[in-house]
Amino acid sequence: MKKRALAMLLAGAFACTSLFVGGCAKEAETKETLTVFNYGEYLDPEVIEMFTEETGIRILYEEAVTPEDLYTKYKSGAIEYDLLCTSDYMLEKLIQEGELKEIDTSSFEHIGNVGERYFEFSKSFDPENKYTLPYFWGTVGILYNKDKVKGEIDSWEVLFNGDYAGEVIMQNSMRDSYLVALKYLGYSLNTTDPEELKEAQDVLLAQKPDVQAYLVDEVREEMVAENAAVAVIYSGEAYLAHDYNDKLMYAVPKEGSNLWIDAWGVTKYCDNMDAAQKFLDFLCREDVAQMNYEYIYYSTVNDAVVENMSEEDKANGALIPPEGVLEDCEVLKQLDQDTTDLMNDYWKELKAD
Amino acid sequence: MVERVKDFISRFYLALIIVFLYAPIAVLIVLSFNDSRSRVVWGGFTLRWYQVLFSNHQIMDALWTTIGLALLSAGIATLIGVLAALGIQAMRRRGYQVMMMFTNIPMLNADIVTGIALMLWFVRFMPLGFTSVLLAHITFNIPYVILSVMPKIKQMNLSVYEAARDLGAGAVYAFFKVLLPQLMSGIVAGFFMAFTMSMDDFVITYFTKGAGVNTLSTMIYGELKKGIKPEMYALSTLIFVTVFALLLVVNFLPKKKEKNL
Numbered sequence: 271m272k273k274r275a276l277a278m279l280l281a282g283a284f285a286c287t288s289l290f291v292g293g294c295a296k297e298a299e300t301k302e303t304l305t306v307f308n309y310g311e312y313l314d315p316e317v318i319e320m321f322t323e324e325t326g327i328r329i330l331y332e333e334a335v336t337p338e339d340l341y342t343k344y345k346s347g348a349i350e351y352d353l354l355c356t357s358d359y360m361l362e363k364l365i366q367e368g369e370l371k372e373i374d375t376s377s378f379e380h381i382g383n384v385g386e387r388y389f390e391f392s393k394s395f396d397p398e399n400k401y402t403l404p405y406f407w408g409t410v411g412i413l414y415n416k417d418k419v420k421g422e423i424d425s426w427e428v429l430f431n432g433d434y435a436g437e438v439i440m441q442n443s444m445r446d447s448y449l450v451a452l453k454y455l456g457y458s459l460n461t462t463d464p465e466e467l468k469e470a471q472d473v474l475l476a477q478k479p480d481v482q483a484y485l486v487d488e489v490r491e492e493m494v495a496e497n498a499a500v501a502v503i504y505s506g507e508a509y510l511a512h513d514y515n516d517k518l519m520y521a522v523p524k525e526g527s528n529l530w531i532d533a534w535g536v537t538k539y540c541d542n543m544d545a546a547q548k549f550l551d552f553l554c555r556e557d558v559a560q561m562n563y564e565y566i567y568y569s570t571v572n573d574a575v576v577e578n579m580s581e582e583d584k585a586n587g588a589l590i591p592p593e594g595v596l597e598d599c600e601v602l603k604q605l606d607q608d609t610t611d612l613m614n615d616y617w618k619e620l621k622a623d
Numbered sequence: 624m625v626e627r628v629k630d631f632i633s634r635f636y637l638a639l640i641i642v643f644l645y646a647p648i649a650v651l652i653v654l655s656f657n658d659s660r661s662r663v664v665w666g667g668f669t670l671r672w673y674q675v676l677f678s679n680h681q682i683m684d685a686l687w688t689t690i691g692l693a694l695l696s697a698g699i700a701t702l703i704g705v706l707a708a709l710g711i712q713a714m715r716r717r718g719y720q721v722m723m724m725f726t727n728i729p730m731l732n733a734d735i736v737t738g739i740a741l742m743l744w745f746v747r748f749m750p751l752g753f754t755s756v757l758l759a760h761i762t763f764n765i766p767y768v769i770l771s772v773m774p775k776i777k778q779m780n781l782s783v784y785e786a787a788r789d790l791g792a793g794a795v796y797a798f799f800k801v802l803l804p805q806l807m808s809g810i811v812a813g814f815f816m817a818f819t820m821s822m823d824d825f826v827i828t829y830f831t832k833g834a835g836v837n838t839l840s841t842m843i844y845g846e847l848k849k850g851i852k853p854e855m856y857a858l859s860t861l862i863f864v865t866v867f868a869l870l871l872v873v874n875f876l877p878k879k880k881e882k883n884l
Contacts, residue, residue: 305834305835306834309848310844310846310847310849311846311848311849311852312848315679315680315681319680329835330834330835331834331835332835333842333845334845335844335845335847335848336848346742347746348742348745348746348751348830349833349834351834487847490850491661491662494661494663494664495663495664510660514659514660514661514664515664
């Protein structure tokens with residue numbers, strides 16, 4: 271009697287495991303699947319369900335936190351991703367390493383919804399627009415509390431002139447810090463000139479006593495809590511911050527700034543190009559782009575969605591920068607090794623106490 | 624007087640420790656009722672996040688994966704662990720020492736090393752998916768079961784088992800009637816230990832999971848870029864309350880007479 275119970279227990283355990291093994295294998299065989307790699311919270315989950323319903327293609331969805339995170343996990347080769355979405359400079363690196371396949375965007379039914387200018391922006395990392403499909407974009411700028419600042423905020427100067435000593439929050443990330451200083455000095459944020467970097471370093475070192483904190487994710491919450499007057503922030507975060515606390519305003523400084531683009535690429539592991547292109551085309555469809563826009567609240571590349579925005583959203587500089595602002599903005603590029611090393615050394619020096 | 628000051632200090636110290644331990648959890652619980660997505664703005668009381676939580680497929684999937692994984696891996700690890708412990712106990716001195724050392728290694732080894740090693744190993748033989756995570760969890764769970772069962776085996780009186788056999792009980796009958804009851808408290812402790820370890824694990828899961836498989840910990844990690852969603856506060860609150868209620872029941876319910884243990 272008891273013997274039988276034990277045997278059944280064992281058999282049950284094995285059945286369970288083989289069920290899982292078998293279950294996974296079976297589904298992969300009978301259905302088309304796409305393995306998609308994206309940033310966290312960067313696609314409305316309902317969009318995935320809709321896509322599977324409409325096309326029968328199953329999506330295995332995986333999330334990463336930072337571009338570096340995504341790159342490392344992709345490169346480890348443990349999972350063969352078909353599609354990935356990441357940031358400009360990381361895409362540039364992937365293209366250079368031959369990791370991405372060409373996409374034929376001209377065959378997309380809904381490609382007309384994507385504004386031409388985003389393809390222009392993308393040329394800085396994908397010169398012939400062969401490998402990537404723009405997804406969301408934005409700028410880096412200044413988030414300020416209108417009750418705590420005097421006059422209009424339209425220049426990086428407010429971070430450096432000591433007016434708001436102890437009330438300044440900077441980004442705790444190397445490229446973001448130096449791009450602010452470089453743009454303030456009127457240089458390109460992709461400069462490889464050691465002298466210009468040295469100047470930027472001097473500016474940042476001089477600014478350090480005035481800086482309340484170097485933060486990443488907490489910038490938004492600190493500003494919402496009114497713990498500081500001005501902060502360097504990404505436009506998408508700025509929009510949310512304004513939502514929580516309407517004293518918070520966003521401005522892209524007149525000296526120009528960083529324009530960032532997150533875009534999709536198809537990896538060399540993808541052996542179902544049709545399905546991958548179908549998915550990308552799907553993302554361009556107006557109702558889908560609308561859902562994603564509402565879920566993420568970053569600036570969308572989908573002009574059809576932009577047209578239907580509320581007047582309030584259209585007037586929001588964090589979502590749609592006013593005319594002219596983007597002229598002096600640049601997309602970050604992958605720097606050569608010497609410049610990266612130099613910047614790393616400077617960054618360590620800056621962050622050391 | 625001195626006694627009273629001493630008394631006060633020791634109480635104050637205790638209170639301080641409790642505050643440090645539980646204040647963050649209290650904050651989390653309060654935030655789960657906050658009608659604003661921001662951590663620093665109080666938007667009024669709401670149960671909205673609990674509603675959103677239960678209608679969010681992703682979170683619910685991750686929750687069931689986490690619980691299923693923990694139960695399954697703890698169950699299988701307990702089975703293997705108990706058999707292994709009995710086997711190791713029966714070994715000669717040298718073999719015993721060697722096996723116990725190998726048992727300790729996965730526990731002392733850094734999670735990240737175990738995780739990457741398992742990932743490299745799995746990639747050779749199978750696609751990463753639920754199964755690979757399950758195998759990984761079973762692997763790191765087994766030592767905890769062995770280590771909590773081993774002392775019980777040592778305390779156990781083997782003569783009772785031999786007597787049962789002498790009196791005509793079959794090996795299996797004697798195992799269930801004589802051995803198992805003596806080991807039961809160790810087995811239960813091992814199972815719960817393994818269950819908790821599996822629930823808690825992030826690093827090993829992160830490296831061995833396949834695309835589309837998410838446990839709560841890997842899912843929360845994915846949310847870090849845009850900030851943890853309030854639904855997670857609600858879920859964490861529910862988990863905390865469940866565990867707290869279980870502890871209350873276990874500690875304050877009148878103990879039943881321990882019959883078989």
